[in-house]
Amino acid sequence: MTDEQKKEEQKPASPEAAKPAAVAAKPPAKPAGPAPEPLDNEQVRRLRARFAATIGEATLDRKQAIVVVARERLRDICQYLRDEEKFDFLTDLTAVDWYDRSPRFHVVLNLYSFARNERLRLKVPVADSCPSVSGLWSTANWLERECFDMFGIVFEGHPSLKRILLPDEWKGHPLRKDYDILKQDTDWVRENLGIESGQ
């Protein structure tokens, strides 16, 4: 790993150019601003060949590769990406709440490959539960806990899925779009003070 890494570093760093897809993408003129465009490179083709329909749409947004994958085979896809495509580093795992869509959430995994100096973003549309990748990357452990804490997404197969930033007795999941910031307070006030609202 380290040797590969050194080699990687010694060549002059221009990683945007190193990205296979980046050559084509020059952001359009300013007033319009950057916009997502479809992505179709070797890697995506390999993924599609292997996992067929579970690989959804692949896009390039602001020169960043995004692949939508189905939750059913997430773990297999991650395993494949980690072991064979060398995306060995899970940079980040989070979620986005599209509360008017179905399925409601996107779980977003940000992968990085040291060997290729490349990032790849996986988006997993989920309703309320998602397979855990903490068996593949230890770092997912806390990230998934945080995600559960903030969005209420249950990660199946997580060793100890409990709240991490908020206290255990917290009600609701604050980063959901329909979370009322005053709800917990008001409930408490109603229950303990017997009045309608403390505000």
Add this chain to the structure above:
Amino acid sequence: MVPTWHYLVLSAALLTIGIIGVLTRRNVIIILMSLELILNAVNINLVAFSRQLADVSGQIFAIFIITVAAAEAAVGLGILIAFFRNRDTVNADEIDLLKW
């Protein structure tokens, strides 16, 4: 000058108290402490007679007894720790297995 037999009485008292402690207490630590009382009682005798007879041998033996006491405390407490680890108790009447 305090007569020697006063020291003997004191020594006898400490010895008896020590023996009562060894025989009646359940806690091994306190039993070991009572043993120290007994050894001290002996030492008082030795040193008192050493003074009366103007012979330093008594004090020498007191030193040996203190040595023995140190050895006894170390081994005793070592056994106690090992025992506590295995049985989670320090009560003498619960030490009723010859092996575990």
Add this chain to the structure above:
Amino acid sequence: MTLLLETLKPYLLPLIRVLVVFLGISLIVAYLVYAERKILAHLQVRLGPMRVGPHGLLQPIADGLKLLLKEDIMPAGADKGVFLLAPVISVIAAFTAFSLIPFAPNFYITDVNVGLLFLIGISSLGILGIILGGWASNSHYPLLGALRSTAQLVSYEVALGFALVSALLLAGTLSMVAIVEAQQRQGVWFVFLQPVAFFILFVAAIAETNRNPFDLPEAESELVAGFHTEYSGFRFSLYFLAEYAAMILVSSIAVTLFLGGWLRPFARVRALDFLDFTPVAVLVLAAAWCFRECFRYPATREWRWQRLLLLGLGVGALGISAGLLLPARFLPGGGEGLPAFPALTAIQGVFWFMSKVFLFLFGFIWFRGTFPRYRFDQLMSLGWHFMIPVAIANVIFCSLAIVLSRQMGWGLPATLWLGTAATLLVAALLRREKA
């Protein structure tokens, strides 16, 4: 009335000595804290206490008052009796030991023929205060601190004991006064004959007083405050007092055994006799500093008492130095059989003794400002795998050297240095083995 005076007379002088020693030690402890804060501050590019009194000179008094007035908190579930008793044990142990320290040839509380043994014994009582205080607090941090402390003190006491034995081999007595007299007789401080033992004593002394780099029992970044985490107010100040008194105590022991106690440097060189007047010179200099500082404060109302304090200190210092120079013939009772300046001679011992002690204490503070802290297992390993073997080797080689010099008629210093060289060889081997 006269009868009462007559019966009290034999007790009067010892009583005054006891009072002087204990009050003096308390005062030194208070100002040792001040000195530590000042020295550390200057090592760390800051000023230290500056607010209370000129240059913060009254800070210790303010600190003392603050500690006394603070609430005395006892944790729930603490063993009340033991909790109250523990700091008292520490203080008593630390202070009682001073009764055996000879500050000057004619100024000590008592001298017994097993003085050194008693010193070790009494100071080892201080451990009880720590371990009981840690246990009685009914809390994890103090308990761990107490356990660490006990293990540390017991371990380093062994090395300390062997280092003391090395000095005893040379002195041939356990009496503290006689040990200093032996150094006077032999014309050399034992540190020059037993450097290894002195070094071991120094390190062990730091460990015994829980000072950096061996301050694990109270490592504030790990165990908050170690055994006295749960103590507050007056009881905390008792521990504090005991700790600093213990520092002075071990320094005193080291000075007595290795640095010639009350003897001035080169006590046998007549040409340096003018050094006898150093105490006076120091006092005069201090007075001069006070006067200078006094006039540097602006003559406004708010600084008035500061100026007065400095002025008073200066005048006091001058007065004392004048008193010291009072020739014997003006004293009541005439000058027969007394040295030329009796008061000066009496104070000299204390002066040299305390100067050496302060040198030691400065080392303590300096170390604290410099070193990181050892980890517990490293501390133990240093103690058992290095200090104790070296100390034992030192005792063996030095007793061999003494026997050799007696049997063969070789010069004592030379043979001892040979022994020291052998000890150093052992030490080097031990280090190599570890690395």
Add this chain to the structure above:
Amino acid sequence: MMFAQGSFYVLAAVAVVSALLVITRRNPVHSAIYLIVTLLSVALLYLQLQAEFIAAVQIILYIGGIMVLFLFVIMLVKLDVALRQPPFNQQWWVAGAAALVLAVELVGVIYLGRGTAALPQAPPGSLQPNTELIGRTLYQNYMLPFEIASLLLLVAMVGAVLMARRKAS
């Protein structure tokens, strides 16, 4: 003389009372503290008997060493359970009776041996200088026992370490 007499009785009383407290306290830490008091007063009695060396050894070894070891062990073992159980075992009355018999016997022996009290007391200062005398006797007359004692300590040390050490895990 008065002072010497008085201090003996005070110290003896302190020793006996705190010895009684040693065997009656429920909490071993309290027992240990009272044992320390007993040991200290016995050490002071040694001083009175002109055995300064033994007194110093008593303080250093017994109080500074053995008792600290005791306290250390008390802190290592959890005592919460033991504190709630009855402190005395069931055959305490048998033991008490036996001890009473022993006490009577001891008093009898001392009474019978009262003749020794008539033996001449050695003059004060006959055992001085104490440390030197002990050193000489110990290393000349009692060399072999001394070495055996050091061997005993070694064996005890090895044994204690072996006992207290955890099984290699």
Add this chain to the structure above:
Amino acid sequence: MAQPQDISTTVLGADEIILNMGPQHPATHGVLRVKLKLDGEKVIGSECIIGYLHRGVEKIGENRSYPQFAPYVDRTDYVAAVSNGLGYCEAVERLLGVEAPPRARWVRTILTELQRIASHLLWLGTHALDIGAITPVFYTFREREEILKIFEKYCGARLTTHAFRIGGLQYETYDGFEEDVKKFCRDFEEKVDEYGELLTENRIWVERTRNVGILTAQDAIDLGVTGPVLRGSGVRWDIRKAFPYAAYAQFEFDIPIGERGDTYDRYLVRMEEMRQARRIILQAVDSIPEGPILARVGKVIKPPPGEVYHSIEAPKGELGYYIVSDGTIQPYRLRIRPPSFINLEAFDKMVRGHLVADVVAIIGTLDIVLGEVDR
């Protein structure tokens, strides 16, 4: 691979105790609470309990316009506010598809590297303090003070600077900025060596940090640690080289790495990073181009729909911003990838089998800031 987290439910053996460290503890750098399961003094399990400083920064982000949110990021890693601001501004710029003008990027680089030095100085002082050396903290604060003075002169704030704006800089550099920075760099060279003299060769320091909290390269990648912690484990990876941002592509600097991945290596890595930061600053300050300092971003910042992940090499590691825009003036979702949070996850792995004293050394070597861990 994942360790069992919950240590409170496991049965305690005869010699085992649970020690609770924090949230009020001098060495947990804020309000970290660590539950340690101890066997004697040996740590056989740990659980970090965090969230005491949680302020819902990400939620706030969804309810503020893009420029309004910028001051909030200063308050995540509050000892490296400039770096946070750089990451956020660049992420939004990338979302907008604009680039800051060269002069702005040069000044940003200088200030960010100064901030890296300040952050590392704070780390060094407190780390040494935790291990028992009480003096270095005063020396490092002396130098940190100089950096904060430069910040104060530049933007009026010392800690939560809010130094950058989306699209570039709000303020032109003040007169004498270059001289101040150069003077600092000139003085700083020997100051770093001075810290080194106090610690690098100090036997006790080496003994306390060598072989403590070892993290192999494999584990480091698995645990997702970044920054000096990753480099200390021997992975030569730095976002400044991998995905250059600001003006880093223009400057020469080395990426120090460690060999064994222990606390001492991480110490050496950070020390060398301070020297390299000085090197970057010196290059940058000599070549600041003239020109505008703010790109044209419009009065109302309204990025087109889409999303971006942009990360920078903050002093603590990879600080990433994942922003999803729905075309309004507020982010639809704003995620901060906090390096401290993810580095702290490695704590359990690093601490097992060590002694209590090493716990503080390991917390120190992770260089966490609870404001960022908890957000």
